[in-house]
Amino acid sequence: MTQKLINDGNAAVDEMLDGVMAAHGDLLQRHERAPRAIVARHGPRPGKVALVIGGGSGHEPTFLGFVGKGLADAAAIGNVFASPPPQPAVDAALATYGGAGVLFMYGNYAGDVMNFDMATELLELEGVEARTVLTTDDIASAPRDQRERRRGVAGNVFIFKAAGAAADLMMSLDEVERLARHANARTFTLGVALAPCSLPQTRRANFDIAAGEMEIGMGIHGEPGMRREALRPADAVVDEIMDAILAEMGAAKGDRVAVLVNSLGATPLMELYIMNRRVAQRLAEAGLIVHRTLVGPLCTSLEMAGASITLMHLDDELQRLLDHPCECAMYQQRRPGDADDR
Amino acid sequence: MTQKLINDGNAAVDEMLDGVMAAHGDLLQRHERAPRAIVARHGPRPGKVALVIGGGSGHEPTFLGFVGKGLADAAAIGNVFASPPPQPAVDAALATYGGAGVLFMYGNYAGDVMNFDMATELLELEGVEARTVLTTDDIASAPRDQRERRRGVAGNVFIFKAAGAAADLMMSLDEVERLARHANARTFTLGVALAPCSLPQTRRANFDIAAGEMEIGMGIHGEPGMRREALRPADAVVDEIMDAILAEMGAAKGDRVAVLVNSLGATPLMELYIMNRRVAQRLAEAGLIVHRTLVGPLCTSLEMAGASITLMHLDDELQRLLDHPCECAMYQQRRPGDADDR
Numbered sequence: 001m002t003q004k005l006i007n008d009g010n011a012a013v014d015e016m017l018d019g020v021m022a023a024h025g026d027l028l029q030r031h032e033r034a035p036r037a038i039v040a041r042h043g044p045r046p047g048k049v050a051l052v053i054g055g056g057s058g059h060e061p062t063f064l065g066f067v068g069k070g071l072a073d074a075a076a077i078g079n080v081f082a083s084p085p086p087q088p089a090v091d092a093a094l095a096t097y098g099g100a101g102v103l104f105m106y107g108n109y110a111g112d113v114m115n116f117d118m119a120t121e122l123l124e125l126e127g128v129e130a131r132t133v134l135t136t137d138d139i140a141s142a143p144r145d146q147r148e149r150r151r152g153v154a155g156n157v158f159i160f161k162a163a164g165a166a167a168d169l170m171m172s173l174d175e176v177e178r179l180a181r182h183a184n185a186r187t188f189t190l191g192v193a194l195a196p197c198s199l200p201q202t203r204r205a206n207f208d209i210a211a212g213e214m215e216i217g218m219g220i221h222g223e224p225g226m227r228r229e230a231l232r233p234a235d236a237v238v239d240e241i242m243d244a245i246l247a248e249m250g251a252a253k254g255d256r257v258a259v260l261v262n263s264l265g266a267t268p269l270m271e272l273y274i275m276n277r278r279v280a281q282r283l284a285e286a287g288l289i290v291h292r293t294l295v296g297p298l299c300t301s302l303e304m305a306g307a308s309i310t311l312m313h314l315d316d317e318l319q320r321l322l323d324h325p326c327e328c329a330m331y332q333q334r335r336p337g338d339a340d341d342r
Numbered sequence: 343m344t345q346k347l348i349n350d351g352n353a354a355v356d357e358m359l360d361g362v363m364a365a366h367g368d369l370l371q372r373h374e375r376a377p378r379a380i381v382a383r384h385g386p387r388p389g390k391v392a393l394v395i396g397g398g399s400g401h402e403p404t405f406l407g408f409v410g411k412g413l414a415d416a417a418a419i420g421n422v423f424a425s426p427p428p429q430p431a432v433d434a435a436l437a438t439y440g441g442a443g444v445l446f447m448y449g450n451y452a453g454d455v456m457n458f459d460m461a462t463e464l465l466e467l468e469g470v471e472a473r474t475v476l477t478t479d480d481i482a483s484a485p486r487d488q489r490e491r492r493r494g495v496a497g498n499v500f501i502f503k504a505a506g507a508a509a510d511l512m513m514s515l516d517e518v519e520r521l522a523r524h525a526n527a528r529t530f531t532l533g534v535a536l537a538p539c540s541l542p543q544t545r546r547a548n549f550d551i552a553a554g555e556m557e558i559g560m561g562i563h564g565e566p567g568m569r570r571e572a573l574r575p576a577d578a579v580v581d582e583i584m585d586a587i588l589a590e591m592g593a594a595k596g597d598r599v600a601v602l603v604n605s606l607g608a609t610p611l612m613e614l615y616i617m618n619r620r621v622a623q624r625l626a627e628a629g630l631i632v633h634r635t636l637v638g639p640l641c642t643s644l645e646m647a648g649a650s651i652t653l654m655h656l657d658d659e660l661q662r663l664l665d666h667p668c669e670c671a672m673y674q675q676r677r678p679g680d681a682d683d684r
Contacts, residue, residue, distance in 0.1 A: 001553055003536035003647055007575040007611040012612060019615030022622035023601075060611035079611075150659045194345035196405070199610070204525035211343055237566035252397040256616040259365075269402035269672075270354060273361030277354075280364035293365035296672075303608045305645070306346055307525070330611075330638075330675050 002198040002205070002303065009200035013057045013079055019062060024329035034091035036084060038076045041328065042069040044096035050178045052092045053160055053303035054116070055106045056081045059220060062156055062299040063106075065330025071164035072105075072328075076119075080302075081221045083111035084117075089119035093130060102130040105160055105180060107152025131173065133180040135159050135300070137189040137310065139248055140217025140226045147185075153200065153220050153298035154262040155187035157331070158312040158322065165324035166313040167207050183318055189260075190241045192307030193218035194231065195300050197265060216240065220301045238278040241309045245308050246286060249313050253287030258322055260310035263297040267307050274295065275307060291319055297308050298331075329339070344540040344547070344645065351542035355399045355421055360405060362607050366671035370549075371409035376433035378419045378426060380423075384411040384669065386438035391509040392416070393498040393603050394434045395502055396458070397448050397481045398423045399561060400539075404498055404641040405580040407672025410531035413506035414670075418461075422541050422644075423563045427454035435472060443515035447502055447522060449494025473515065473520040477501050479652065480569045480589055482559025485593035489527075494602040497529040499673070500654040500664065507666035525660055530590050530597065531602075532583045533650030536573065537645050539607060562606070562643045567605065580620040583651045588628060591655050595629030599663055602652040605639040609649050614638065621651060633661055640673075 006012050021030055022224045031037035037063060054076030065074040074092035078084035094104040102123060105111045113134070115313065120130040136147055136285055137155030152159075162183035166176045192214045195222065196205040199303045206222040209215060214237070217225030231237075263269075272295050291314055299308070312318065326333045348354050351615055373379035386392060389495070395405045405417040413452065416434035420426035435444040444465060448454045455476070476482040478489055479497030494501075504525035508518045535557045540545040548564040551557060556579070559567030575580075579682030593599065603618045605611075614637045625632055633656055654660060668675045 003551075003553065003573055004536075004557070005401060005576040005579060005609060005649055006576050007617055012616060015619050016612045016615040019617065019619035019622070019637075022632070023615070050391050056611060059611075062346065064612075150369050166472050170360070192347075194347070209345075211345065215410070231345055234347040235349055237347060261361075261365075262679050265610050266647075268400075268644050269407075269639075270358045270400060270644065273358040273365070273402075274348055274354060274429075275359035275361065277357050277364050278360070288366070295361070295365050297611075297675060300610060303647070305608075307347055315673075327676060332676060334669060334674060 001203045004203060006200050012200040013077065016290055017077065019260055024143055029331050031091050031095050034088045036088040037074060037092035037095065038064045038067055038077060039074045039095050039132060040067045041094060044073045046098045047100055047168055048098040049173050050093055050098060050102045051105065051164050051167045052089060052102060052104050053248065054077065054084050054089060056292060058082060058302045059299055061330035066160055068326060068328030070326030071169045072192055075163045079207040080224060083115045084086045085263035086115050086122060087115055091120045093123055093128065097128055102128060103163065103173065103176055103180065104130060104132045105163055106134065107156060108134040108136045108150060120160060125247045131177050133177060135184050137184065137187045138219065139188050139190050139244060142220060144258055153191065154260055154308045155189040155310045156311065157260055157298050158258055159183045159187050162318055162321040164326060168324060176184040176273060179317065179321065186313040186318065187247045187248040187310060188308040189308050190217060190244050191264065191306060192216050192237055193264065193304060193306035195305035196233060198303035215236045220299065234274050238275050242279065242282045245309065245311050249311060250314055251288055256289045256291045256314040256319060258291055258296050258312040258314055259293040260298060261295045262308045262310065264304040265297060265300040266305040269296065279309060292322060343545045346542060347522045347565050348542050348636035350415045351583030354542040355419065359419065369671050372434050374435050375638065376430045378430040378436035379416060379437065380409055380419060381416045382409045383439050386415045386440060387635060388440045389442055390512055391442045391515050392435055392438040392444045392475060393447065393506050393618040394418065394431060394444060395433060395447050395548060397454055398425060398536060401641055402627055402670035405440045408436060408502055408670050410668060410670030412475050412510045414502055414668055416537065422484050425457045428460040429466060431458055432464045435465055435470065440472055444470060445505065445515065445518055445522065446472060446474045447505055449498060450476040450478045450492060459662065460504045473487050473519050475526060477526050479526065479529045480584060481530050481532050483561060493561055495531045495533065496602055496650045496653045497531040498599055499640050500652065501525045501529050504660055506590060506665040506668060510666065521659065521663065528655040528660065530587045531652040532586050533557060533606065533608065533648060534558050534579055535646060535648035537647035538564065538645035543628060547624060562641065577620045578618050580617050584621065584624045587651065591653060593630055593655055597629045598633045598656040598661060600633055600654040600656055601635040602640060603637045604641055606646040606648040607639060607642040608645045608647040611638065613647060634664060
């Protein structure tokens with residue numbers, strides 16, 4: 001039984017949202033009719049594409065931490081590791097609709113696809129156009145020629161960020177959708193799990209990993225990965241991940257990338273930065289330029305131990321979108337030169 | 343044996359720092375002679391008090407994550423859970439000295455006191471005045487009438503922030519020291535541990551907690567707490583912590599506080615926000631006004647499971663200092679109204 005600071009496991013998501021609103025009411029608001037729809041106070045406005053993200057809980061700061069000016073306008077929140085039903089997505093969309101269409105973005109999981117597709121149909125009945133871009137950055141989850149079957153994982157952070165910036169720059173729905181697809185196509189993630197997590201309802205481990213083993217490519221809900229191996233030193237693990245990502249990405253010398261070294265939950269910053277050291281070495285050896293690096297627990301699986309590495313293969317468009325400022329409860333992008341201004 | 347993504351346990355801190363510099367070279371630099379001295383690129387300047395923080399590693403983002411414009415000018419970095427020796431503190435101070443004196447701030451631990459005191463003496467030989475303010479926010483670590491014996495824990499975040507803002511506002515050494523002491527005197531933390539961490543060198547648990555138990559007041563290096571009890575629901579744990587903090591703080595109705603709900607490492611955001619829900623309820627019941635809430639892993643003990651709650655009892659001075667913008671690799675304070683400007 002995992003030791004947890006919770007009350008009733010079945011109330012965990014709603015109580016979490018109460019705590020989020022108590023902390024971040026300056027940036028976020030809860031939809032009055034739909035308590036599982038979290039809406040940005042400062043982003044939505046007339047003429048702007050409404051970007052609505054969402055998915056199961058337990059991945060915090062994904063998804064609700066990325067709602068805010070310059071990123072997502074709203075998030076629809078499901079139970080732990082479970083898709084939200086259609087209604088919060090509909091309510092989130094209508095609450096942030098500015099007359100320029102809605103873009104739904106979420107990881108490619110069957111339950112999410114079903115529920116957001118129903119939300120899209122419900123919005124059509126209201127005369128609101130809603131489109132969908134699925135994230136499919138997890139290279140472990142299907143072969144390279146079946147990218148559309150892959151799952152969305154930590155690369156969400158960069159992909160949502162790019163789309164959110166495009167929307168904040170008042171681009172059209174066609175253009176926001178194009179850039180979201182472009183961002184997804186150029187984002188690659190691979191993770192490694194070292195120890196399981198447990199759902200608040202059961203407190204039982206959702207899988208087993210023997211001491212001295214790791215699982216490469218395990219999904220963020222414990223979906224089977226590519227293989228189990230002996231746990232090796234961090235540099236060897238990073239090399240295995242980087243070999244796979246670099247082979248997929250096909251970048252040329254001098255190309256720029258954004259890097260995310262992500263904790264799945266329990267793995268501390270010390271280990272992430274040790275991993276990032278090797279990531280930076282490998283990128284330098286490949287002649288690639290690191291434009292930006294994020295390190296931390298950005299797409300988690302409750303208290304799972306492990307980490308993932310994401311690379312976004314930048315071009316001028318994507319770099320501009322990643323650099324665009326955003327102001328979310330759990331992700332801020334400062335303006336270039338902010339530190340020098342004062 | 344804890345599963346860790348590290349290489350050589352003895353190299354973990356230096357490799358972590360390599361990874362930190364690879365990620366945050368726009369904001370941080372390593373002292374050329376002192377690789378364990380991490381210096382802000384944008385903060386230090388002539389006429390400004392140099393604020394140098396530091397302590398053992400394994401608490402990230404404490405301490406190095408709080409180096410940056412508006413907060414600390416530099417940090418001296420020790421081994422895991424071990425004080426830095428005097429030299430990196432001296433080098434950090436000299437590298438950021440602006441002619442207005444140096445303030446050392448760190449948690450009250452015997453090893454840190456010894457080493458920073460030696461650093462102070464070495465600086466005197468160079469004609470540089472250095473003073474010290476110890477943080478003593480952990481109310482579990484000594485009785486109320488012996489505050490000066492208490493340890494410094496997560497409240498560091500607010501206390502350093504207040505002092506860093508005072509220095510950034512170009513206040514004198516006397517004034518920065520006064521405000522740092524004032525901030526410390528009004529900051530109260532109490533934590534609870536649910537599961538141990540392990541040092542990279544040994545990978546063995548640094549203490550044992552039986553399933554179904556918790557330890558109230560355990561220190562961030564596993565120092566013994568006030569008592570062991572049955573693990574109870576989050577609200578009951580928060581109530582126990584809040585009762586103790588509110589009794590110490592002695593605030594009057596209408597007073598303002600800043601709140602930090604901190605993960606010791608493995609405890610995920612979901613649990614922290616569930617705790618914050620109850621924190622906010624208790625503060626509302628007491629008639630206190632929450633000015634700002636931070637939630638997340640800000641002062642950790644590697645992958646220890648557990649959490650702490652910190653309250654800073656604000657007044658106009660402290661509120662102004664907490665609101666002052668800062669730009670660190672792992673802590674940014676936006677300017678008021680930032681989200682509306684764009």
